[in-house]
Amino acid sequence: MLIIGERLNTSRKQAAEAAEKFAATFIKAEAEAQLQAGAHFLDVNAGTFAEREMEYLLWMAKTLRAEVDAPLCIDSSDPVVIREALRICGKGMMVNSISAEKDTYAAVLPLIKEHECKVVALCMGDGGIPTEFENKLEIGCELVETLLRDGIAADDIYIDPLIMAVSTAQDGGVVALRMIQEVRNRYPGVHAVCGLSNISFGLPERRLLNRIFLVAAMSAGLDAVILDPLDKQMMASLIAAKTVLGRDEYCSQYLAAFRAHKLEQ
Amino acid sequence: MLIIGERLNTSRKQAAEAAEKFAATFIKAEAEAQLQAGAHFLDVNAGTFAEREMEYLLWMAKTLRAEVDAPLCIDSSDPVVIREALRICGKGMMVNSISAEKDTYAAVLPLIKEHECKVVALCMGDGGIPTEFENKLEIGCELVETLLRDGIAADDIYIDPLIMAVSTAQDGGVVALRMIQEVRNRYPGVHAVCGLSNISFGLPERRLLNRIFLVAAMSAGLDAVILDPLDKQMMASLIAAKTVLGRDEYCSQYLAAFRAHKLEQ
Numbered sequence: 153m154l155i156i157g158e159r160l161n162t163s164r165k166q167a168a169e170a171a172e173k174f175a176a177t178f179i180k181a182e183a184e185a186q187l188q189a190g191a192h193f194l195d196v197n198a199g200t201f202a203e204r205e206m207e208y209l210l211w212m213a214k215t216l217r218a219e220v221d222a223p224l225c226i227d228s229s230d231p232v233v234i235r236e237a238l239r240i241c242g243k244g245m246m247v248n249s250i251s252a253e254k255d256t257y258a259a260v261l262p263l264i265k266e267h268e269c270k271v272v273a274l275c276m277g278d279g280g281i282p283t284e285f286e287n288k289l290e291i292g293c294e295l296v297e298t299l300l301r302d303g304i305a306a307d308d309i310y311i312d313p314l315i316m317a318v319s320t321a322q323d324g325g326v327v328a329l330r331m332i333q334e335v336r337n338r339y340p341g342v343h344a345v346c347g348l349s350n351i352s353f354g355l356p357e358r359r360l361l362n363r364i365f366l367v368a369a370m371s372a373g374l375d376a377v378i379l380d381p382l383d384k385q386m387m388a389s390l391i392a393a394k395t396v397l398g399r400d401e402y403c404s405q406y407l408a409a410f411r412a413h414k415l416e417q
Numbered sequence: 418m419l420i421i422g423e424r425l426n427t428s429r430k431q432a433a434e435a436a437e438k439f440a441a442t443f444i445k446a447e448a449e450a451q452l453q454a455g456a457h458f459l460d461v462n463a464g465t466f467a468e469r470e471m472e473y474l475l476w477m478a479k480t481l482r483a484e485v486d487a488p489l490c491i492d493s494s495d496p497v498v499i500r501e502a503l504r505i506c507g508k509g510m511m512v513n514s515i516s517a518e519k520d521t522y523a524a525v526l527p528l529i530k531e532h533e534c535k536v537v538a539l540c541m542g543d544g545g546i547p548t549e550f551e552n553k554l555e556i557g558c559e560l561v562e563t564l565l566r567d568g569i570a571a572d573d574i575y576i577d578p579l580i581m582a583v584s585t586a587q588d589g590g591v592v593a594l595r596m597i598q599e600v601r602n603r604y605p606g607v608h609a610v611c612g613l614s615n616i617s618f619g620l621p622e623r624r625l626l627n628r629i630f631l632v633a634a635m636s637a638g639l640d641a642v643i644l645d646p647l648d649k650q651m652m653a654s655l656i657a658a659k660t661v662l663g664r665d666e667y668c669s670q671y672l673a674a675f676r677a678h679k680l681e682q
Contacts, residue, residue: 176505210655239624241535259627318661318663318665319666319668322661322663322665322666322667324663325660325661325662325663326662326663329440329636329662351551351661355660355671355672356675356680357657357675357681360469360653360654360657360682361657361661361671364632364654364657364661365656365661367632367633367658368632368633368635368658368662369631370633370663371594371632371633371636371637373638385569385682387650388625389625389629392625392626392629393455393629393633394582394630395538395583395590395620395626396590396593396616396626396629396630396633397594397633398583398587398588398589398590399592400583400587401587402587403584403620404418404585406620406626407620410621410622415621415622416622417624417682
């Protein structure tokens with residue numbers, strides 16, 4: 153299970169303040185805490201700053217690459233920001249995201265090829281985010297096949313079904329789960345990833361819904377996730393899910409987590 | 418989601434003491450607490466008493482039928498005990514269990530027909546509990562088909578995959594999940610049920626594993642479960658799972674549970 157730590161996102165107040173003050177100590181501490189808690193990649197996102205996104209994201213990326221030994225997930229909807237960030241970061245990063253939108257695809261594809269990146273591939277096209285399962289599946293499959301044809305290795309593709317909130321679409325979770333299952337079955341080696349918080353938008357006790365959906369998604373074949381690794385209940389659910397889903401040989405990760413007091417609720 | 422409350426089982430110390438003392442007040446209070454917390458059926462099991470199982474189970478059943486307005490799940494491996502209990506209880510109960518073992522099947526089938534019972538059908542035969550998925554599926558399918566052929570309605574059959582502990586069989590959970598999915602796909606109307614605690618046998622923090630497995634099993638199609646409805650975290654996971662799995666229209670059950678402070682962890 154690949155874990156992408158989501159805390160270095162300026163939609164979080166503390167991360168926004170750290171970016172504005174160029175507080176390298178905070179950024180480094182957040183990075184280390186996430187890695188310590190089990191993150192494999194660190195998502196960096198400064199999208200809330202619109203005009204200063206480039207400046208803040210590049211600074212965060214530069215700071216992290218100098219201070220921390222972990223790959224980044226460059227999270228921006230602006231291909232120019234992605235391009236400049238990848239110049240700083242070197243090879244082996246992840247890009248969040250590419251999609252089936254023609255302009256985005258054309259702009260991002262050469263960047264991930266040049267810098268040998270993994271890529272989050274969003275199931276949306278120029279018509280927006282499909283809500284029906286069949287439309288979503290069609291767009292998702294076309295996107296995967298195009299990426300494969302364009303020379304991206306299956307192992308570098310992380311399809312994101314784009315979860316719709318269950319508060320607005322009762323089958324929002326089910327559609328995402330079916331997508332994960334279908335894509336993982338049809339394209340061996342291609343991964344499935346998602347952010348979790350959309351599922352619970354508009355409802356109370358969101359963290360409960362988010363972690364329960366994580367378990368359902370892992371059952372459907374999810375093998376990567378963007379989350380807050382410092383959320384202890386979330387991580388305990390993830391570890392327990394790996395164990396009951398047969399992805400933890402001799403339950404050794406579960407027992408290690410227990411000994412490290414990570415499972416106490 | 419059909420919930421069968423498991424607390425009136427003499428493997429629990431308090432229930433055993435209550436049976437030995439014929440403490441009707443305790444039995445009634447436990448029953449009401451479980452119903453209040455969401456149970457639809459009340460499991461009654463006195464199997465730990467071997468020679469006095471009949472006496473204690475019949476007393477519990479009689480007490481509950483007199484005091485509480487809820488159907489029972491008569492839980493015994495002895496068809497004679499089941500027969501006597503059903504005589505006391507009347508129609509519409511559940512029997513836990515029948516199996517593909519020839520003698521058990523022959524003894525229990527007429528009882529569930531006569532008393533119009535729902536029945537938990539265990540995936541095991543005269544060769545014991547199969548551990549391989551294929552064997553288990555074969556026995557499970559044969560059992561369902563035999564029950565249908567013998568006149569039991571699909572809606573009255575609750576197939577139990579018999580979970581193996583992940584501590585002894587890494588794929589114990591996965592085999593059960595595949596069984597649930599297959600049976601639910603192949604036999605529309607037939608239900609899937611399980612007890613949860615086997616999954617975590619031999620491991621620490623068992624309640625965490627049990628409730629995480631519940632979510633995975635619900636994703637696979639589980640629509641009935643034997644559990645302790647007073648386990649608040651378990652019930653919150655169940656309610657949240659219904660919501661993210663699209664089984665809670667307008668999220669109304671989730672919101673009601675929130676307002677009743679049932680989701681706080």
